[in-house]
Amino acid sequence: MDMNESGEKGMEGNASSGAAGIPVEWETQFSAAAFSCAPPQQQPQQVPMMDSAFASAGLWASTSQAMALSDVGAMSAARGGGGFLAPVPGFLPQGLGHFPVDSGFIERAARASCFGGGGGGVMAATAGYGAADHQPMNNAFSGSSEALLDHQRKDGNDKGEPELGRNGHDGVLSSEAAGGDCSSKGTSDSKKRRRPNEVMGGDQVQSANLPADSANESVHSKDKGEESSPATTTGPGKSKGKGAKETSESQKEDYIHVRARRGQATNNHSLAERLRREKISERMKLLQDLVPGCSKVTGKAVMLDEIINYVQSLQRQVEFLSMKLATVNPRLDLNIEGLLSKDLLRFPGVPSSSLGFSPEMMHPQLQLSQPGLIQGGAAGMANPDVFRRIMQAQLSAKEGSQMPHALNGSFSDVVQMAYPSLGSQDLSIRPSQDGFQM
Amino acid sequence: MRGPNTKAFQQGFLKNMILSLQACSEFCISSSASGGAAMMSLQQRKYAIKSSADIAMATARGRGARWPQAVLASSSSPSRRLSKPSSSPGKKKNTRVCKKIVRRCLHTWRRSRGGTGGASSLARTRTAMICSREIARRLVRKRTKVLRKMIPGGELLDEISLLHEAVDYVAHLHAQVDVLRRISNAVQRG
Numbered sequence: 179m180d181m182n183e184s185g186e187k188g189m190e191g192n193a194s195s196g197a198a199g200i201p202v203e204w205e206t207q208f209s210a211a212a213f214s215c216a217p218p219q220q221q222p223q224q225v226p227m228m229d230s231a232f233a234s235a236g237l238w239a240s241t242s243q244a245m246a247l248s249d250v251g252a253m254s255a256a257r258g259g260g261g262f263l264a265p266v267p268g269f270l271p272q273g274l275g276h277f278p279v280d281s282g283f284i285e286r287a288a289r290a291s292c293f294g295g296g297g298g299g300v301m302a303a304t305a306g307y308g309a310a311d312h313q314p315m316n317n318a319f320s321g322s323s324e325a326l327l328d329h330q331r332k333d334g335n336d337k338g339e340p341e342l343g344r345n346g347h348d349g350v351l352s353s354e355a356a357g358g359d360c361s362s363k364g365t366s367d368s369k370k371r372r373r374p375n376e377v378m379g380g381d382q383v384q385s386a387n388l389p390a391d392s393a394n395e396s397v398h399s400k401d402k403g404e405e406s407s408p409a410t411t412t413g414p415g416k417s418k419g420k421g422a423k424e425t426s427e428s429q430k431e432d433y434i435h436v437r438a439r440r441g442q443a444t445n446n447h448s449l450a451e452r453l454r455r456e457k458i459s460e461r462m463k464l465l466q467d468l469v470p471g472c473s474k475v476t477g478k479a480v481m482l483d484e485i486i487n488y489v490q491s492l493q494r495q496v497e498f499l500s501m502k503l504a505t506v507n508p509r510l511d512l513n514i515e516g517l518l519s520k521d522l523l524r525f526p527g528v529p530s531s532s533l534g535f536s537p538e539m540m541h542p543q544l545q546l547s548q549p550g551l552i553q554g555g556a557a558g559m560a561n562p563d564v565f566r567r568i569m570q571a572q573l574s575a576k577e578g579s580q581m582p583h584a585l586n587g588s589f590s591d592v593v594q595m596a597y598p599s600l601g602s603q604d605l606s607i608r609p610s611q612d613g614f615q616m
Numbered sequence: 617m618r619g620p621n622t623k624a625f626q627q628g629f630l631k632n633m634i635l636s637l638q639a640c641s642e643f644c645i646s647s648s649a650s651g652g653a654a655m656m657s658l659q660q661r662k663y664a665i666k667s668s669a670d671i672a673m674a675t676a677r678g679r680g681a682r683w684p685q686a687v688l689a690s691s692s693s694p695s696r697r698l699s700k701p702s703s704s705p706g707k708k709k710n711t712r713v714c715k716k717i718v719r720r721c722l723h724t725w726r727r728s729r730g731g732t733g734g735a736s737s738l739a740r741t742r743t744a745m746i747c748s749r750e751i752a753r754r755l756v757r758k759r760t761k762v763l764r765k766m767i768p769g770g771e772l773l774d775e776i777s778l779l780h781e782a783v784d785y786v787a788h789l790h791a792q793v794d795v796l797r798r799i800s801n802a803v804q805r806g
Binding site: 499 | 756775780782785786787796
């Protein structure tokens with residue numbers, strides 16, 4: 179469950195960060211997905227996530243598990259009606275980011291299909307990868323993978339095949355660079371009408387500058403256009419969909435192709451809404467874990483209510499505690515040495531051994547940080563100047579006077595003396611909660 | 617990763633709190649020494665402590681979320697933080713009660729109409745369901761608005777990132793309460 183959630187969040191990170199990253203991770207994910215032949219309904223959330231992960235990686239070529247919330251905010255803010263496309267080109271250098279993705283993916287697909295000839299073709303294409311242009315490259319890939327697909331179709335590899343087919347189909351247009359075998363692949367492609375998503379590849383790559391295959395492809399795509407155009411989600415370009423497979427090609431428009439589930443509407447809007455709803459429910463689940471006493475609650479409204487109450491109660495607690503500190507402390511001096519030496523040391527809680535920490539391990543860390551303590555701490559924001567400035571702004575607004583510009587020299591001594599004692603005790607006792615990885 | 621319950625975060629928080637309180641007390645000392653101004657009242661002290669705690673939390677959080685920036689921005693500008701109006705909890709209770717009442721009414725209405733005709737009951741239940749769905753949507757929207765006000769920097773975010781920020785903020789608030797409680801216990805004891 180923990181891995182599941184972290185994986186989910188990783189996918190979210192893929193969806194939202196949009197930065198070109200290492201393709202290795204999702205390549206492994208894709209291989210995991212490709213090798214698993216179970217139908218999508220039986221599988222738990224992970225495989226659809228893998229699919230969407232691998233597919234979305236083609237879009238953003240990012241596999242960073244660390245989610246940058248600011249990025250999330252930015253991306254979400256820019257999302258909607260094609261607004262999402264704006265940041266993506268900014269992140270992806272002309273789709274270069276997913277170059278290694280595509281080649282690696284096709285490589286693995288070739289390996290998965292266990293075809294030496296096709297693999298050789300893919301290898302050859304990969305070799306010429308760097309030199310070739312974007313379009314012919316992908317088309318070469320797809321042409322060779324199309325060969326694989328023709329054979330693989332009979333194997334009934336549900337997972338890998340549609341993706342391969344999609345990818346293969348994508349490049350069929352301009353596969354002349356591969357040597358002309360693509361025309362045959364294109365004709366064979368027309369026979370495959372099972373994959374509705376392929377037409378999207380055809381639509382996208384239609385502007386490729388290879389006449390013969392493009393003519394072939396345009397016919398082909400027109401054939402399939404009616405049955406699969408609703409299946410494309412173009413505008414919002416969301417990357418996640420439970421049980422939705424996504425392709426990795428994103429040559430020009432950076433679209434995400436989502437396969438609609440059985441019995442569901444396949445409008446652009448409904449697909450986007452479904453993705454959005456799934457994201458929201460996912461976040462709700464996270465919040466459920468965080469807010470105590472919300473395990474049985476279902477439904478957004480009640481859940482939101484609980485969250486609001488909890489946040490309010492926490493904020494009220496902070497106010498109450500600060501009031502208590504203010505009453506106890508007539509001069510705001512916070513006898514630091516006394517504090518740290520006696521009471522915080524003796525604080526009860528989960529012993530550090532349960533966390534896997536040890537005070538000795540904390541010691542070197544603190545001693546290292548001591549020289550840098552006054553200069554600004556780990557976050558880079560914990561600057562005494564920051565505090566001085568802020569407190570100055572606040573207090574001067576109320577008192578109307580200026581603040582001293584220098585901290586006491588004794589303060590640094592006190593702190594440096596205090597921090598060794600800090601190292602020997604546990605200030606944060608609670609282990610980090612599941613599902614909350616920041 | 618720096619979760620809010622890691623030792624690193626809490627230590628950072630404590631360190632920042634100490635720094636800010638130190639700055640505060642120095643300011644106090646200087647002001648009293650220079651002009652003989654009266655000592656800070658309880659309210660002022662409480663405000664100073666609270667804001668220093670908020671700032672400490674925000675700076676210890678680092679670059680992972682959006683709310684620290686909002687907290688720091690709001691604290692840098694000399695604007696007094698307004699206390700929460702006490703009517704909002706009442707309002708939410710009302711909405712919850714309202715929702716229950718509406719649901720109950722719809723249920724009874726559906727049940728009563730169910731006996732009249734089987735053909736029309738389906739349509740009626742559908743309209744009843746649709747009505748309740750709309751009500752639920754309205755409630756969700758209202759509560760989202762309230763949540764936006766409570767989470768710093770939430771006004772600018774859309775729903776999904778708002779929920780995300782809420783998760784982050786809740787966890788860190790929890791940690792902040794924890795640290796503050798420990799500090800107050802320590803000060804009390806000593």
